[in-house]
Amino acid sequence: MRARRHPIRIPVPRQPAGPAALAVALLLATVSPLGARPEPAREAGPASAAPLPPERPQELKPAIVPAAPETPLPPERPPELTPAAPGAAPAAEAPSPPLPPARPPELSGEAALALKVAAPDDGACRIRLKRLGATFEALPRIENGQCGAASPVKLTALEGVALPQSATLVCGAAEALARWATEAQAASESELGAPLKAIAIGTSYECRGQNHDPDAKLSEHAYANGIDVMSFSVEGRAPISVVAAPDGTPEARFLATVRARACGFFRTVLGPGSDAAHANHLHLDERERGSGHRLCQ
Secondary structure, three states: OOOOOOOOOOOOOOOOOOHHHHHHHHHHHHHHHOOOOOOOOOOOOOOOOOOOOOOOHHHOOOOOOOOOOOOOOOOOOOOHOOOOOOOOOOOOOOOOOOOOOOOOOHHHHHHHHHHOOOOOHHHHHHHHHHOOOOOOEEEEEEEEEOOOEEEEEEEEEEOOEEEEEEEEEEEHHHHHHHHHHHHHHHEEEEHHOOOOEEEEOOOOOHHHHHHOOOOOEEEEEHHHOOEEEEEEEEEEOOOOOOOOOOOOOOOHHHHHHHHHHOOOOOOOEEEEOOHHHHHEEEEEOOOOOHHHHHHEE
């Protein structure tokens, strides 16, 4: 019998490991090398007490914030302002405010148009004007559209001072002129060494606008409340016109003095240097302004 032949097995060579496999093998060798045994776990001994940290200083402790007070509730809405619920009956309407009283008959219709403003009582003013030595006569009421005066006087002379041109003024402006004239007399004696004899008046009452402008606001002349002084007559001298006199002369000092004294009696004083419209006269009036303001230029 022939002996049975067994097939010869040739081992297949293994392919070398790739880079990834080599990296894993290297990592395992580093962490746990071959042949190394893990160390047995040590038994835990008794835990020693750790020292406590020092106590936090008082200034570093958080402050205790007090609780906020309760906010008061708003007052309840009045019933009349509360909106009605749907389907509810409408609330009663608020009573209407009372009507103003009826205007008196004398202030209605044609009666109101016929009213006249009563003239001021100038009795006391006229008594003072007489005591100042002024010569005057009462005039009837002046009415000229928006211009006019309720109780004017015609001033013809002052005590010791003539008025070659009479002046139609309300009593208050006439009194201011009479009082200022006494100051002008004293200035004439002190600055010129001679008495004041006359004051030349340019315009008193005249229905016109300011500075003769028809479109401007009415001048105080339109109410017999303003007067223009053109010149002064002094004994032994030529008339002194109200113009810009040379500095340092007696005439310049006299004009400056009487102009400054006028600011104590009139609420408005304008003259040479104020503007072109007053370059040759002194404008004096008693126009009332708020807070008692005076215009003295």
